[in-house]
Amino acid sequence: MSDPLSKAAVAEVQQAVDQERLLATASTLVGIPSPTRSAADVADRLAALLADEGFAVERPVAGYEASPAVVARLDSGSPGRVLQFNGHLDTVHLPFVPPRVEDGVMYGSGVSDMKGGIAAAVEAMRVLRDGQLLLAGGVMLTAHDLHEAPWGDGAQVNALIADGYVGDGVLLPEYHCHNCPVVGRGQAMFQVRVTREGKPCHEVLGGIDQPSVIAGGARLIERLAEIDCELQGLTHQLAGRESLFVGQVHSGEIFNQSPVQLMLEGTRRWLPGTTVETVREQFESTLSEVAAETGTNIEADFRVSRNAYEIDPDEPLVRTFQAAVSGVSGEELPLGSKPFVDDGNAFVAMGGVPAITHGPAALGAHTVNEECPVSELVRVAAVYALTAVAFCQSELT
Numbered sequence: 001m002s003d004p005l006s007k008a009a010v011a012e013v014q015q016a017v018d019q020e021r022l023l024a025t026a027s028t029l030v031g032i033p034s035p036t037r038s039a040a041d042v043a044d045r046l047a048a049l050l051a052d053e054g055f056a057v058e059r060p061v062a063g064y065e066a067s068p069a070v071v072a073r074l075d076s077g078s079p080g081r082v083l084q085f086n087g088h089l090d091t092v093h094l095p096f097v098p099p100r101v102e103d104g105v106m107y108g109s110g111v112s113d114m115k116g117g118i119a120a121a122v123e124a125m126r127v128l129r130d131g132q133l134l135l136a137g138g139v140m141l142t143a144h145d146l147h148e149a150p151w152g153d154g155a156q157v158n159a160l161i162a163d164g165y166v167g168d169g170v171l172l173p174e175y176h177c178h179n180c181p182v183v184g185r186g187q188a189m190f191q192v193r194v195t196r197e198g199k200p201c202h203e204v205l206g207g208i209d210q211p212s213v214i215a216g217g218a219r220l221i222e223r224l225a226e227i228d229c230e231l232q233g234l235t236h237q238l239a240g241r242e243s244l245f246v247g248q249v250h251s252g253e254i255f256n257q258s259p260v261q262l263m264l265e266g267t268r269r270w271l272p273g274t275t276v277e278t279v280r281e282q283f284e285s286t287l288s289e290v291a292a293e294t295g296t297n298i299e300a301d302f303r304v305s306r307n308a309y310e311i312d313p314d315e316p317l318v319r320t321f322q323a324a325v326s327g328v329s330g331e332e333l334p335l336g337s338k339p340f341v342d343d344g345n346a347f348v349a350m351g352g353v354p355a356i357t358h359g360p361a362a363l364g365a366h367t368v369n370e371e372c373p374v375s376e377l378v379r380v381a382a383v384y385a386l387t388a389v390a391f392c393q394s395e396l397t
């Protein structure tokens with residue numbers, strides 16, 4: 001078999017990426033507001049666009065009737081691997097910024113996170129179709145709502161995975177491209193409430209005799225800091241260390257009143273090999289100990305966002321993706337870790353397939369100033385198409 005990613009093959013794909021067509025798709029998607037839980041309009045538009053292009057389109061509800069997911073396929077007709085492109089259509093809840101292109105940069109809500117990347121994936125499918133470049137296997141695009149926290153909880157992509165919308169490898173066009181992430185920490189967010197019985201009262205009218213929720217909270221913060229210190233010993237060469245981080249704490253109303261509640265929030269991050277159960281038990285037993293010690297009640301919401309994951313750098317997905325990157329940019333990416341959690345963690349942990357997060361070098365995610373170089377959208381489209389060319393034609397083993 002000839003090298004699927006020869007210089008000629010790379011050049012053919014790069015020439016076939018149609019910048020204007022890609023930008024038109026990106027503008028269409030960015031131009032339809034889709035804050036998390038309200039992505040139905042943009043999902044409908046994307047589905048119509050893909051159907052008009054001749055792709056086989058499905059709309060699985062995937063647990064969220066208000067905005068069914070979008071699934072589109074391109075099949076070579078021959079057996080082989082299926083490469084999946086997965087993206088979220090929802091954006092964070094910020095004022096809407098319409099799309100515009102200026103001096104080679106596209107601006108607008110979601111262009112960085114991650115409608116620009118989805119448009120690049122759509123363009124990759126068109127390039128594969130137009131050039132009949134898929135000799136085996138197929139490509140599947142999945143797009144969904146409910147990604148961005150705290151409005152979404154990842155439930156729709158979880159349902160897609162549970163319903164079997166899983167390829168043999170997944171690429172996710174989040175704004176991450178400086179390394180090839182093969183490992184990522186798990187993450188949970190917690191909110192703790194330290195409370196006491198009764199009502200708020202004046203310090204001199206019994207307040208001084210109440211259990212202090214502030215002292216209870218302070219003791220808890222001290223204990224969590226000790227645990228974080230211990231976690232410094234749990235490290236991974238690429239992914240860094242486990243951590244327990246407190247990001248905010250609030251209590252009290254005025255200087256001489258005994259409050260009834262203290263609230264604190266933070267995150268726990270862990271490495272592959274540590275289980276969610278271990279993490280949760282350690283957290284909950286610490287809360288019980290501090291509650292007993294300080295005479296307060298302590299309860300918590302401990303919400304697991306995504307589990308930790310690690311993939312083998314020798315996976316065909318990693319090898320073919322790196323070959324595609326190298327074909328387009330001249331060199332492979334260094335192997336590294338993904339500093340945040342995303343839906344890729346779920347594809348590995350729940351879907352049992354390798355997943356790589358790789359998108360445009362875009363800026364301003366989760367702000368009103370999202371911007372993405374047009375050249376990056378074009379680059380990602382070429383990398384996605386070339387990864388498919390090499391990944392899908394390999395034999396299934």
Ligand SMILES: [Zn+2]
Nearest residue numbers: 088113114174
């Ligand atoms: Zn995103």
